[in-house]
Amino acid sequence: MNLQKDICAAFCDGLVVREVPVGFSISTPVTWFSGDRISFYARIEGERARLEDSGSLLFGLEGQGVDFSSENRREILSGLLSDHGVDLSEEDGLFCTNWVPKVELATLALPFLTFLARVQDLLFLNREVVRSTFKEDLISALEDKFQEDRVSLSEALIPSLPHYTVDIVVRSASGKIAAVFPATNDVNVLRAVLFSMEVQKHEATDIVPFLIYENLDKGAITQQSREIAFNSDLTPAVWSGGREEVMQKVSRYVS
Missing domain, CATH: 3.30.1460 (Yope Regulator; Chain: A,)
Structure with missing residues (x-):
């Protein structure tokens, strides 16, 4: 042979x-x-x-x-x-x-x-890589829009709840804070919903929680989680609908 x-x-x-x-x-x-x-x-x-x-x-x-x-x-x-x-x-x-x-x-x-x-x-690309890519693109766009030193990652914004970390935090010049959750999976969507409930409970009026989807195609996020999110106090946005429009929306809500 x-x-x-x-x-x-x-x-x-x-x-x-x-x-x-x-x-x-x-x-x-x-x-x-x-x-x-x-x-x-x-x-x-x-x-x-x-x-x-x-x-x-x-x-x-x-x-x-x-x-x-x-x-x-x-x-x-x-x-x-x-x-x-x-x-x-x-x-x-x-x-x-x-x-x-x-x-x-x-x-x-x-x-x-x-x-x-x-x-x-x-x-x-496996789902983790795709999710990571979307999140990195979102972070980069926020840093370009608000300046890099105003953007931080994995931060707890409510002192009494140190385990409620926010994926992306943007501190605007007005003093308001955008708490941004990329909607990469069901867990992250529900984390965002729970955080928005805590914001209301603690009357943290300076914090605006956002849930940003990469697109609205069915995939890693179930219909039930989407419906729960839409009925919450989260401010939604869709990346595939226009990145600049998403940045302008975040800017408007925290100006």
Whole structure:
């Protein structure tokens, strides 16, 4: 048994290269998230060449819900691009390698294929990572809006209740305080509701509790928790409805 030979044969037998007008089309045995095989192109121009995808991958990922306007997701994508020597052409949505002499093109195939396989990981970020990304984006936006030194994290605002911590605290110039809870799961929603009840009970009129959803699609938060929150004294906002609008709403309520 020659394992190296067997592995090479298994991979190469699934590799299909055919000539097309731009150069060559390469179909691999590795599959996309859609179940189709990963394919890409070798574009040949005279003595130079590069590898590129069809232009559909970026739009496919966006269609599956990957938000590339998120600073964190852009950073993840930028890291993948850098690690594998790949560029993104913003103009036409193409992932491509640098131009190299035609004779060197084959050396780029494996890193490019690895990139195409790994970029799909953006679809499969686990819920904790997605929640963390939303929370980080929200913190960053609040720091930009109110100045970084006015924003703090995990702080107890009611002295007699040290265990009732608020995820994000914003102290405005007016003296009012925004107690911001990102609605990342049922537990956080119910924490926000309980905190808003304590604010009322302690007559803490300088504190305005907010519950900010990433979007209103059903997901980690149940309908029952949403209904409880909407019937509470929390001030709601929806990130996907406009980030600047969310910041303006917070600002209005604490001015």
